[in-house]
Amino acid sequence: MDVLSSLLGSQKQKFIYASEISCLLATVTKEKKSTLSLSNLEELTNNPFKENAYLDAPILKTITKSKNAICVVAPLSRFIYKAKLETKTKSKGIQGLIPLLKERFNADLKTNQIAAIDAFTGIEIKDSANTVLPDHVCFIGTQKQEIKMIQNELMDCQCIPKKLLLTTLTTAKGIMDYAKLVKVTQPVLFIDFSVNQSLVFVLCNNHIEAAYPPVHGLKSLISLTRKACSLPDDVSTYKYLLQSMTEDTQAMETITQRMCADIKSYIDFFEVQTSLPIEFLFINGLSPQLAWLMQCIGKVLEIKPLQMDFNTWLQAHKVTTQSNEKTTQISQPLWIGMLSAIFNHFR
């Protein structure tokens, strides 16, 4: 069908980017001269405190009957590991990666769905006879049960995904794509902020340079804020984090102290190991109300938050929207993962 529509000159694709705190929708039409026309842009809020559910009812109602949509999701159990493969492991082929996962990262293939990708090219390593393993491999995955739950939830509202991608990887790809475009060669510290934990890795020269164990997530910050500010419950604390935290600089530093200390140790380790100073910081998964977190962590770690020039990026990919307001709407860090998935699909 794609081949047929590409022969006809235009392709239409629906995209759903559903993270823990928001859900973004877009319909993209690839027109002649490779222009990407974005329409039906929507931004819906998702409640991260649901149990046994991933998306809010209004979101499910909106995305219902979206067949063949490319869905970008953020399972809470998602992870990313990086490993340098020894010659011995490489010689065993892809089967050699299984004990490595088990021994070094305690990741079980029975309970987790894991993909191995080349850390430099980003190409997925498939199990075939003539597969040559690269020197640096990234393992990205999530719990099978959670993927199943999300997929069932989507399919219950007749939203049949054409692809089911992870926000972590699509956003990281977006950052790498932008860095390549504006010729940023310095390492970027990428934090994938999530409810239970935040993944930490370093992007450099269009590849994943390093990945570290997860640090505090939203729940830990809520717990710390609740104690620091004497708030009654988690929901009201979350509201406080979204609405009033910007005014309380001291509380901000207090709750991020542990998180920053962990990240600092990774930065130091990275800089010692590679002799490359980390220049930029990017935190994925933050709604505009939580944007203060990137400023706060950047300030503590003395790293500049990556300020993206969306006009340059959108122009480079020949993106058009129906109005300037819509262009402004998508020109914010929340949309990076979505835009990256779009660009990667229509590349």
Added chain:
Amino acid sequence: MNFRSLKLYLVSKPHPWEVDFRDKSIVANSQLSSIKIYVLAALGILTVILIGVSLFTELDHKRQTNRFNEIKTFLDKNTALHQQMMQHNKDFVETRNMVHTLLNAYALPIDLSEFLLELCKGKPHEIRFNTVIASCQSDPNTKVVDVANKSFNIQIYGIVKGDVAILESYKTQLLQLKAINTLKNNCKCFYNLEKNNADQQVDETRFQINLQYNA
């Protein structure tokens, strides 16, 4: 474009930094469900069409049966009448033939009663008549022919006593009869004597006079 490059075009290249985490079995089931839905929908439509065709056939059959019954009833009702009519027709044809025969027999160019009367009046006493037969030449199945143009034959059988020469003069007398006077130009009269008379002792001779008229 050779086959290899076509194949490469159709099988899209892997996207870097993109991993599809779909549980293929769930998607496959869903697609199978979609296929099931389409198949069920198609079967449903087919069933509706078949029921429609079946109902139409049934109704048409019922309509045809009703029509057939109507025709059968009509035929049953009218067969007796038809047969009666056919009998009437047959009777009519027979009656018509009889009427034709009678008309042909009685409708002669001459008045037969007057002829017989004159025949009896002017008869010599030596002659006795046995039989007078008047017949006309006509087909009973054809229409009644014009009386004036109708041929006829009158045969008179009788016995002559004494000399048979009297018959010669009587023959001329016959042609003079008023009843056939108008026809005498075309009228022929001749007689035959029956030589082998059974009774030789008696001076009587049987004869036959033929009076023929040809129109």
